[in-house]
Amino acid sequence: MTPQARRLVPLIVAVVLFAVLPFVIPSFLTFQFAFAGAYTCAILGLTVLTGTNGQISLGQGAFMAAGGYTLAILAHSAGWPPELAIPLAAIVSFVLGGIVGVVALRLTGAYLALATFALAVSVSPLIKRFGWITGGAQGVTLPFSRDSRVLYAESWGIAALLLLITWFMLRGRIGRSLRALRDNEIAAASFGINPVPYKTFAFALSAAYAGIAGALVATATAYVSPDTFGLQLSLTLIIGVVIGGLDSLWGAVIGGLVVEFLPLAAQSINVAATSLIYGIALILVMILIPGGIAGALRTLSRR
Amino acid sequence: MHFSRRLGVLAIASTLIAGNFISTPGLALGDAPGVTSTQILIGGTHPFSGPAAAYGTISQGIQAYFAYVNDNGGVNGRKIVYKDVDDGYNPAQTVQLVKQLAEQDQVFAFFNTLGTAPNVAVQPYLNQNKIPQLFIATGATQFGLEGTKYPYTLLFNPDYQSEAQIFGKDLVAHNKNAKVAIIYQNDDFGQDYVTGFQRAIKGKGPTVVKTASYEVTDADVGSQMQALKASGADTLLIAATPKFAVQSMVIKAKLGWNPVTYLTDVSAAQFLMQAATKAGGAGATNGIITAEYVLDPTNPGMAGAPGMKLYRQILSKYGGKADPNNAFVIYGMAAAYTMVDALKHAGKNPTRDSLMNAALHLNEKNPFFIDGVTLSTSPTDRFPIRQEQLGKYVNGLFVPYGFVIDARK
Numbered sequence: 012m013t014p015q016a017r018r019l020v021p022l023i024v025a026v027v028l029f030a031v032l033p034f035v036i037p038s039f040l041t042f043q044f045a046f047a048g049a050y051t052c053a054i055l056g057l058t059v060l061t062g063t064n065g066q067i068s069l070g071q072g073a074f075m076a077a078g079g080y081t082l083a084i085l086a087h088s089a090g091w092p093p094e095l096a097i098p099l100a101a102i103v104s105f106v107l108g109g110i111v112g113v114v115a116l117r118l119t120g121a122y123l124a125l126a127t128f129a130l131a132v133s134v135s136p137l138i139k140r141f142g143w144i145t146g147g148a149q150g151v152t153l154p155f156s157r158d159s160r161v162l163y164a165e166s167w168g169i170a171a172l173l174l175l176i177t178w179f180m181l182r183g184r185i186g187r188s189l190r191a192l193r194d195n196e197i198a199a200a201s202f203g204i205n206p207v208p209y210k211t212f213a214f215a216l217s218a219a220y221a222g223i224a225g226a227l228v229a230t231a232t233a234y235v236s237p238d239t240f241g242l243q244l245s246l247t248l249i250i251g252v253v254i255g256g257l258d259s260l261w262g263a264v265i266g267g268l269v270v271e272f273l274p275l276a277a278q279s280i281n282v283a284a285t286s287l288i289y290g291i292a293l294i295l296v297m298i299l300i301p302g303g304i305a306g307a308l309r310t311l312s313r314r
Numbered sequence: 315m316h317f318s319r320r321l322g323v324l325a326i327a328s329t330l331i332a333g334n335f336i337s338t339p340g341l342a343l344g345d346a347p348g349v350t351s352t353q354i355l356i357g358g359t360h361p362f363s364g365p366a367a368a369y370g371t372i373s374q375g376i377q378a379y380f381a382y383v384n385d386n387g388g389v390n391g392r393k394i395v396y397k398d399v400d401d402g403y404n405p406a407q408t409v410q411l412v413k414q415l416a417e418q419d420q421v422f423a424f425f426n427t428l429g430t431a432p433n434v435a436v437q438p439y440l441n442q443n444k445i446p447q448l449f450i451a452t453g454a455t456q457f458g459l460e461g462t463k464y465p466y467t468l469l470f471n472p473d474y475q476s477e478a479q480i481f482g483k484d485l486v487a488h489n490k491n492a493k494v495a496i497i498y499q500n501d502d503f504g505q506d507y508v509t510g511f512q513r514a515i516k517g518k519g520p521t522v523v524k525t526a527s528y529e530v531t532d533a534d535v536g537s538q539m540q541a542l543k544a545s546g547a548d549t550l551l552i553a554a555t556p557k558f559a560v561q562s563m564v565i566k567a568k569l570g571w572n573p574v575t576y577l578t579d580v581s582a583a584q585f586l587m588q589a590a591t592k593a594g595g596a597g598a599t600n601g602i603i604t605a606e607y608v609l610d611p612t613n614p615g616m617a618g619a620p621g622m623k624l625y626r627q628i629l630s631k632y633g634g635k636a637d638p639n640n641a642f643v644i645y646g647m648a649a650a651y652t653m654v655d656a657l658k659h660a661g662k663n664p665t666r667d668s669l670m671n672a673a674l675h676l677n678e679k680n681p682f683f684i685d686g687v688t689l690s691t692s693p694t695d696r697f698p699i700r701q702e703q704l705g706k707y708v709n710g711l712f713v714p715y716g717f718v719i720d721a722r723k
Contacts, residue, residue, distance in 0.1 A: 037417060037418060038413075038417060039413040039414045039417040040414075040418075042410060042413055046406065046410060132531055135529070135530075135531065136529040139500050139529070148431075148501035149431075149434070149454075149502055150405070150434060150435075152434065152438070156438060156439070156442075231406070231409075232405060232409050233435075233438065234405055234409075234431075234434060235405075236405055236431035236435070237431075238403055238429070238431040238432070239404060239405050239406050239431070241364070241365070241403070241404060242365070243364045243402060244404070274363075274400070274407075275410075275411075278399055278400055282373075282399060282400050283362040283363065283400065285362070285363040285400055286363045286364075
């Protein structure tokens with residue numbers, strides 16, 4: 012077997028596993044996996060933005076809110092099905108992300124983290140400010156409820172598509188440029204890479220992925236409220252990408268599964284232990300496997 | 315070699331994942347899943363993590379009371395098992411956990427799921443599947459008005475509009491020319507409060523001259539309070555959660571403003587009043603009027619009530635690490651009492667429908683309520699608690715003021 016073919020094996024195994032899964036697990040678990048698929052999309056955005064391009068965002072939840080509310084409002088007031096509303100949610104978040112991306116050009120490191128954190132904080136008051144369309148604190152109930160398997164297929168189908176798009180994009184010129192800008196912006200610029208379009212694009216793309224994730228969460232929950240996209244969510248997503256593995260597409264999938272199932276698993280140990288276990292997991296990963304779970308698996312398989 | 319080892323790792327990982335999650339769901343017996351000859355399984359959600367985690371302590375009061383009931387024979391010989399999980403106050407989390415409890419654990423009913431948004435999110439699912447969603451921990455008025463659409467959902471807390479109406483009635487009785495200013499939290503709680511209050515005073519003399527809102531994420535309410543004072547109002551209604559209510563009282567005193575003040579029950583615990591007095595002087599709190607229904611463990615005036623003695627006795631034996639002075643803990647115990655009351659009336663072999671029927675025909679004197687406040691429901695009245703006792707803060711203590719007021723009348 013050639014090395015290329017060998018690299019395909021885990022991929023094929025994963026695809027088969029994910030295809031078979033909803034037929035062997037109970038309905039509520041399929042439902043939970045649908046959420047994991049949505050989180051994978053949001054974390055994939057961070058893989059591109061933070062992992063590949065080195066820009067930190069603590070505001071991913073804000074873009075999820077933008078996407079989720081776009082879908083909810085279209086479904087609630089215009090009767091749009093999710094299939095039509097999801098692309099629009101992506102476009103809205105892409106534009107918003109681009110705007111934030113332009114501002115972010117002037118900020119790096121901790122300052123960027125703070126600015127994007129402010130974004131996450133402002134979500135709830137903003138939603139309430141426009142209560143006539145967002146339903147304010149009461150939220151918006153969506154006029155449909157879908158079967159768990161349909162939700163699963165939708166979430167993971169879209170996640171797979173985004174993973175494929177990202178893979179194509181990152182293996183070529185765009186990926187190289189983003190990484191070069193991450194590692195040394197001045198050096199990259201001296202090689203003719205203009206940071207402005209690349210960094211802005213990374214932000215917009217990452218926001219679009221989050222928007223899609225928010226739309227998927229809204230579809231599965233069949234309800235959105237400011238509490239759906241709270242501050243906690245943005246923090247959880249950044250923890251997810253670190254534990255899963257920055258700058259690795261596998262890391263996004265693992266991160267999505269971690270964000271969904273770690274709190275559920277933590278509960279079975281102690282109902283109040285969620286935050287604690289997140290913290291411990293994060294510290295352990297940073298110390299023992301800085302490349303995240305995906306990085307550790309890669310090292311393991313090379314031995 | 316490399317290849318097979320890698321495959322091995324994957325295989326082990328996937329087996330671990332699958333093995334953890336695949337479980338055989340229990341068999342539903344008739345229309346009473348969760349009920350066996352020895353136990354009744356009830357599900358719930360509270361936030362034990364995240365910004366709203368303080369509410370998680372409600373669970374301690376609930377579990378302590380159920381343990382006490384179980385030790386004294388249970389309900390018709392069955393022990394209550396309450397599986398309460400952490401949704402972090404996130405509706406997207408609540409739907410997943412509720413489905414898991416309903417489909418995997420096969421709970422008989424849900425009890426005291428907390429929060430307006432989390433309850434709205436699971437309401438369609440629970441009602442479609444005819445699973446009782448009982449005595450939910452929110453006061454959003456909408457839950458009491460949708461009985462035809464959502465027959466399996468029932469409130470516990472006095473709804474915010476009713477509580478505000480009680481204040482409105484008191485004001486109408488005492489000062490027909492009152493000019494009212496309102497500070498409220500910009501969410502369902504605050505907005506319902508404003509609506510209820512305005513309804514109660516409409517056309518009866520008092521007028522609202524100014525309202526100001528704040529967001530939970532705001533740092534303080536200084537500018538709002540100044541604007542309210544400038545309106546020339548002589549009466550103030552505080553519909554704020556604890557931190558902001560204390561600020562409102564303190565800032566009011568610092569501005570030298572002395573309106574007749576009504577304070578929501580949500581923020582009227584003794585320790586909060588003491589904090590406000592400490593920071594703003596006696597003028598911050600003296601004469602403040604509140605409405606109460608659950609006994610306040612930090613109020614020495616209520617220490618002798620039989621319900622308070624029972625509460626402390628149960629807590630010392632079954633409460634574990636619960637703080638007896640935490641108002642959320644006694645709230646939880648009061649709610650648990652009502653749940654047990656409904657279960658007792660659901661018959662020897664309860665079904666989900668017989669439980670709903672019992673919950674909609676309650677008429678109880680809850681020992682953990684203030685004397686004179688009763689809880690009652692009927693198929694046409696889905697607001698269990700609509701009576702509250704007014705209290706006035708005099709010399710560092712809330713003392714009963716007037717009679718128990720009924721928002722129904």
